[in-house]
Amino acid sequence: MSTPSIIGQRHAPPAVSGSAASRAPRRQRGAWARRAPLLPALVFMIVVTQLPFVGTLVISFMRWNALDPSDKGFTGFDNYKEEFTDPQLRSALTTTVVLTVTVVLVSLVLGLGLALLMDRKFPGRGAVRTLLITPFLVVPVASALLWKHALYNATYGFINGSLTWIWSVFGSDNAPQPDWLSTSPKLAVEASLIWQWTPFMMLILLAGLQSRPTDVVEAARVDGAGNWDIFRYLTFPHLRRYLELAALLGTVYVVQNFDAVFTLTSGGLGTANLPYAVYSTFYEAHDYGQASAEGVIVVILSIIVATFALRSVSSLLREETH
Template sequence: MSTPSSTPSLSSRVRAPRAARGGPAAVPVPPPRTGPRVAWARRAPLLPALVFMIAVTQLPFVGTLVISFMRWNALDPGDRGFAGLSNYKAEFTDPTLRSSLTTTVVLTAAVVLVSLALGLGLALLLDRRFPGRGVVRTLLITPFLVVPVASALLWKHALYNASYGLLNGVLTWVWKLFGSSDAPQPDWLSQSPKLAVEASLIWQWTPFMMLILLAGLQSRPHDVVEAARVDGANSWQVFRHLTFPHLRRYLELAALLGTVYVVQNFDAVFTLTSGGLGTANLPYAVYSTFYQAHDYGQASAEGVIVVVLSIIVATFALRTVSSLLREEIR
C-alpha cells in the first residue's frame, strides 16, 4: 500500500502538463511585447511615405511662407530683402488684389450653393426607382469625370461661342419657330463673364454634390419613412421632418468639400476669361503676380492666403466626417 506522499493528488494530476499525461506539450503564449522599440518597429514601414509627404508638401509650403515675408521682384533684383507684413497688407489694401479676394468668395459661394441645390434635386430623383435609372445616373455623373480644362474648353467653344455656340444656335432656332430671323446673338463671355464661369463650374460640381447626397438618402432608415407614410404624412412632410434632418450632415460635408475644391479653381477662370472682366480669383491672381508681374513675394503671400482658407474649410470638413462616422458606429 502506497503512502499518500507517493501518490499524486487529483489537483496535481489536473495541473500536470499534457506531456506528462502522454499528450503533446502545451505551447506557452508569450506576453505581448510593448515599449518604444516595438512602437518604432511598427511605425518604420510608414516612415518613407512620411518623408516623401514632408518633402513634397511641407517643405515647399515653408519656403513659400518665408518668401511671402520678403521683398522680391525679379524685375528689380537689386531691391530684395525682408518686407515684414507689407505683402499681406497689400493683399487687403490694393484694389486689384482685394477684388480677387472678393471674387473668390462670391464665386465659391455661388457655385457651392447652386450645385448643392441641384445635386439635392437630382439625388431625390435618383433615389426613386424608374426604368433606366442606371443609365441616367451614369450620364449625370459624367460631367464630374471630365478633365477641368477640357470642361472649360467645351463651354468656351461649344456653348458660349457667339458664332457657332449651342446657346446662340438655340436662340436662333427658337426665334425661327416664331417666324423671326433677327435672333439675339449675345457674346456670353464678354457680357456675363462671372455668370459664364459660374455656370461651367456648377455643371462640373453638381454631380459631386449629387453623389454625396444620394449616399445619404440611401442610408435613411426606410422603416421610419414607411411608418410616416402609413400615418398619413405626404411627400413634403416626409422630406421636411425626416429626410432633410437626416441629410443635414451630408449637406454640410458636400458644401465644405465643394468649397475646398472650388476656392482653388484656376482652370475655368484661366480658360474662359483669362482672368479678365472681373473674374480673376485668388489662384489666378497668384499666377498673374508670379508669372506676369514676377513679384515672388506678393505671389507667395497670396498663395499662403489660399492655403490658409483651404485649411480652415478642410478643418470643418474633417469634423463633419468624424461626426458622421461616430453616428454610423452608434
C-alpha cells in the same frame, strides 16, 4: 504589532510578472513593424508638400521682384498688408467669395433635387446616374474648353445656335446672338463650375439618402404623412450632416479653382479670383514675395474650411458607428 505590516502589504504595488513585462516591448516592436512601411510615404509627403510650403512662407516675408533683382530683402508683413489695401487684390478676394458661394449653393440645390430623383426606382436608373456623374469626371481644363467653344462661342456655339433655331420656329431671323463671355463673364464661369460640381453634390447627398432608415419612412407613410412632410421632418434633418459635408468640400475645391477663370476669361472683366491673382502676380508681375503672400492666404482659407469638413466627416463616422 501586526498592523503596520498589514498596512504596508495593502499599499504595496502588485508584482509584475516577467512574461507581462516582456510582452510590452514586443507590442511596441510590433507596432513599429506595422508602421515602418508607411515611413517612406510619410517622408515623401513631407518633402513634396510641407517643404515647398515652408519655402513659400519664408518668401512671403521677403521683398523679391525678378524685374529688380538688386532690391531684395526682408520686408516683414508688408506683403500681407498690401493684400488688404490693394484694390485689385481686394476685388480678387471679393470675386473668390462670390464665385464660391454662388457655385456651392446652386450646386447643392441642384444636387439635392437630382439625388431625390435618383433615389427613386425607375427603368434605366443606372444609366441615368452614369450620365449625371460624367461632368464631374471631365478634366477641369477640358470642361472649361468645352463651355468656351462648344457652348459660349458667339458664332457656332450651341447656346446661340439654339436661340437661332427657336426664333426660326416662330418665323423670325433676328435671333439674339450675344457674346456670353463678354456680356456675362461671371455668370459664364459660374455656370461652367455648377455643371461640373453638381454631380459631386448629388453623389454625397444620394449616399445620405440611401443611409436613411427605411422603416421610419414606411411608418410615416402608414400614418398618413405626405412626401413634403417626410422630406421636411425626416429626410432633410437626416441630410443636414451630408449637406454640410458637401458644402465644405465643394468650398475647398472651388476656392482653389483656376482652370475655369484662366480658360474662359483669362481673369478679365472682373472674374479674377485669388488663385488667378497668384498666377498673375508671379508670372506677369514677377513679384515672388507678393505672390507667395497671396498663395499663403489661399492655403490658410482652404485649411480653415477643410478643418470644418474634417469635423463633419468625423461626426458622420461617429453616427454610423453608433
